Amino acid sequence: MKNLKDKTYKTLFIDAVELEKAPQYSKPVEMPHIYVERNTGSIVSGIDATIQYIKKYFDKDENYKLIETGSLGISSFDPVIGIQIHGRPLIFFKNVTFSYVSTILDSILNHILPESDFILGQISHTGLSSWADVPELYQLDIFAKQNRRILKNFGLIQPDFIESYIDYDGYKAFAETITRKTAAEVCNIIEKSGLRGRGGGAFNTGKKWQKALNTGKSQKYFICNADESDPGSFSGRLLAENNPHLVIEGILIGAYAVNARKAFIYIRNTYTLAIERLENALFQAQKAGLTGEDIFGSGINIEIEIFKGPGAYVCGEETALIASMEGERGTPKPKPPYPSEDGLFGQPTVVNNIETVCNVPYILNYGGDEFQKAGLNNSFGTKLFSISGKTDITGVIEIDLGTSVAEIMDICITKQRQPEIKAVHIGGPSGGFIDPDKFSINLDYETAIDNKLGLGSGSFLVLDKTNCIIDITKYFIKFINNESCGKCIPCREGSQRLLEILNRISEKPSEYNKHESLLRFKGVTQLEQISSLMQKTSLCGLGQNAPNTILSGLLRFRQEYEEHIYERQCEANVCRNLKEYYVVVDNCVGCGICAKKCPADAIIGTEHQAHFIIQDRCIKCGVCEASCKFNAIMIK
Amino acid sequence: MEKYISKLPDKVYKHELLSYLQEFQDMFGYIDLSFIEVLSKNSGIPSGKIFGITSFYNQFRFKPKGKFHIQVCEGSSCHVNAEIGLIEDIKKLIKADEKDTSNDGLYSLEIIPCMGACSQGPVISINGKFHTKVSKEDIKKIFSDLNL
Amino acid sequence: MTITCYINNTKQKADSNETILSVLNRIGISIPTLCNMKELSPTGACRLCVVEDAETGELITSCSTPVRENMKIFTHSPEVINARKTIIELLLANHPENCLYCDKSGNCELQKLSEDLNIREKVFYGDLMSRKTDRSSPGIVRDMSKCILCGRCVRICDEILGISAIDLINRGKNTSIETVFQKGLFYSDCIHCGLCVTACPTGAIMAKSSINQVIEKLGNNKTTKSIMIPTTTIANIAVSYNIRKYEDARNMLVAALHSIGFNKVYPMSLFNDFFISEATSIIQNRLKNSPQPLIITDCPAIKKYIQIKEPELVEFLCKIPAPQQIGAKILSMQESTDLLMSVSPCIAHKYEAVQTQNTNKGVPEIDFVLTSDELDKLLKTLGITLPFTRKETPDNPANSDSSAGVFFETKHGITEGIVRELFHRSDLSVQLNRIIEIKPEKDFIEYEFEINKTYYSVACISGIENLVKYKKQILQGNYLFVEVRSCKSGCIDGCGQKLTDSQDSQKRLRKTLSEYDEKTSNNTPGKNPFIKGFYRNNKLGNIF
């Protein structure tokens, strides 16, 4: 090995990359720099049109620089643009759809602030004269309450330029690792840091690596699991799309640590932008000598390849993922043997979640002790949560493990609106509901499990009074039912039965016989019975964790179940097939009060004659029943 | 298509199966039986098995896409923000089910677990053009505005 | 390495490579299983075999988990029973409730499991399954609404055969067993070996029945009807109804079939003799030099298998058709019959009968092929009780046969017949009854013999999967010929002989045939008067 010890790591790349190309917001600029945050979310919100309008605005004037960066993480701000003009710090604007482009540019280029609705924040810097009355970006509640380690510099880094990543000290950890540390040392550091898998299993990552490192076989594989297909979880996409080099750096360190010469990124085929950027990043990394043969003269070869997952949630499970990479149906296999002994093509294979991988450079840069400064109990470090649902902001936030639900709520929803919140569903299909009384619980791995939750890959779905617990449960069970690989009976048939029972209790009986009512009433006990079977006997985590939603729902929202079953009442008025209102012709005097009150215009009839309810239009609000003085409206 | 199929290498390995299928799907929008048969011949894997493997995954469909390919997001955020029965309405409107193409060849439907625009839900996309925060009313209008 | 484990609190020795299930089987504790298959690696799909790990309280699948040192297992704790019971209850929730009309009733593993687990009431009510029934194949019906997705058929077709005519398709609630593009078995690579029929625990994959059509035809007094019955079918009847001797069973069956309206009843032994004679002629030509391998089989499944899986072996395949088709040709030379039927120990011959080379302008030479089981059922339906009270001799010309033709259908029966006939034609005075020793457990045997100072060797392969395994031997072994049979015991364990699918009855079946063979002096086709007469007018070796 060449003696690289005294070189600073950036000089390692000097031939391959032109670092001066990387724009630096902390330095003054001559011509205007326009940062556009381009990612899947912002594309849907129209960033591409915004970009077009920016180009149109400057037209032939080439005295500006357009910089395509990744996302800040909060997609409800999309489309976001940042502008830095001469002598001024970078200032960000939110929700800039194309129609506002010229207004904003008009004013800002003239050093005037536009309407405050658009202003997000600025990043002040010495030597640059700050915008008056504009908050500091990172002091905004939404960012200040986070602990952005992985997400550091997101929104500033240009995913398509390796220079930009390196400029923010990217690849430092890897360069130092490969030149100064042995594989066993790396495993050790990671083990000591207490980093646990972010993919759901929460297994100690360093231990897993050590196991693989110590198997005798020479051919080994490292797989980064980016097959994020859980509904409501989009942190993996955020990482891959907006900072692909971070992912690659993590993988390189991991592969080095377990002595794997070949690594894969298993990513869902629908993540087109992420794949594009990863491919580009891999190309650049190769050019910079970060992958390929004899990396930095260390004699070590590591290759990284992208595998596009053809789409099946269960392929996130590691044995299924491996099966699918081998060209099989993606069905899980019984463990043991574990992939770390007998994985891809029969060789020892380490599978790590993309977020786990992204934690690795941080640990190597700052050390395990620093890493452990965040976290609670045995859950160290930070965790990304994907916030969605009835919140004020939607997006990915990074907080310490062990943060309480209430604290997260404070980040994503205003205090006034919080009382409207009925529940949070955490952890996607493997997670469960939590009610406001329990918002004080801390989200570390152990406490979560004690409370019948799984953190899963960190989805945080906020529900308010207009959402029905049964409906959301049905949604997740339907998902499971579709996404179960269909191999084992408890999961395949169990989820089918669960769905049938849930359907039964959220609809009116089709025939009114004793048998059907009995089935409805038995529903709850059967839900529990099937859930317990699935937990205990399913082959893989999909089936084992699927009942969490049901069980936590039954535990915390039992009343809602009972209302559905016994009173055929859905408070949120989502389960509209629970009842059918109809007019008892004999009682109806044709006063027309109900028709006037009906908000859906579903009641018709001529005066003094019996009225009629158009079922297709009826939204089951019950106003008519309450308004009729003649008991002429009844429920079926 | 025949040209593409004839260019397939003589020896296809099992772990390459899915990438060939993906390439074919990307090019032609669906998987044709003839392709499975050639793959089977060149890889030595029985065609029944390749079909079994292919049908496991969301990405592959066995009917050509319609003139309008409709993608609907069924992520949890879109679900909680959507009007009740939105997806059913779309299915009824285009007379096609998931992974399916309507008989007149006009519409095909794909349900996506998450389109990555959770703040904009419910989201649908028609031939790549996004429509965000759609309501049942919007759907009617969007479809009646399509240039059939 | 030997280790100790505790099963239901009793100490047991076990090998560290063993699965829990194998230990339990060894010590006589029975555990229900659905997806587990001998010889194949466990998939852990059905979860029925769970046992309780006493230390963690977890339920683990015994079929896939290896035993550990000091492991403590409860095999029938309340929790275990409850889990197993719930699994079956889940399956029953949407299973078609028509056991009364199901062919499998009485033989069905699902029925048996629910009985054993004492499920006597419907617990869960699911939407009944509505999957398509595939009737495209002449031999197999797949009623997929009865399928419980244990995956046994798929694994047999894939792991044993490598054919994968059927596979699991889709995922989750839409999982089902299908052929490529759901076109149906007939249009798939299915070789009609019937292994999936044998593997299926429920009535989802069954032999196709033609009983009702046959009954209708039998009712027509104006037509003439003939039937060919294989010797394994006769032996099957003999064993099932405790008839000691082959010839008694044969003659009872002949009488019984006459009595239900068949004008002519022909045991297959005569046509087996023809097969042997023809094959021997081909081989006689090879005695001087046998440049190429030669594969001899009467099994249509093997032939199709070779076409699909091992096309390079096709040129070595002996072209002689199976005895039932030989029969159809010979009989058509003799006299005409309105309806010609045949019985077969398996479903492959149902398929063979409709293959184009065996049809005349699209009309099959043989009108119906029944399985042995169907024949049994037909007799029952028509009020015949076995053992039958009367005996009659087979009809001309099949009243003339050799015992080699009778023995032909069991394992190495073809080889035995051909070698005898070779000796016979070479005028060697050898003891002809039982030349090759029967080794029921061997999948591959070689036999060496001498004619005129030259030594020859032949080989027999049983079990379709062993064709690939011993392919090298076929190609390089320098054998005079190789006999290949797709079922392990020749035709005895064909999928159409459910009546006698236990190891024990197969043994008895084999015994019935070989006892007859051993005491009969007409022991090779060359001594069969009809054959002798026939070849006086037709040249050996080229009638087919």
Ligand SMILES: Cc1cc2nc3c(=O)[nH]c(=O)nc-3n(C[C@H](O)[C@H](O)[C@H](O)COP(=O)(O)O)c2cc1C
């Ligand atoms: C049904 C199911 C789905 C899963 N999906 C994912 C996924 O999308 N991404 C992921 O990283 N891990 C997923 N996992 C967890 C993986 O099996 C595996 O534990 C993980 O990739 C290991 O990485 P970690 O140790 O870094 O968490 C899933 C597990 C199950 C049972």
Ligand code: SF4
């Ligand atoms: S638990 Fe569900 S997903 Fe997992 S193996 Fe069983 S059927 Fe497949």
Ligand code: SF4
């Ligand atoms: S058809 Fe029979 S053997 Fe095949 S999976 Fe279904 S139940 Fe099992």
Ligand code: FES
């Ligand atoms: S026999 Fe063990 S899981 Fe089926």
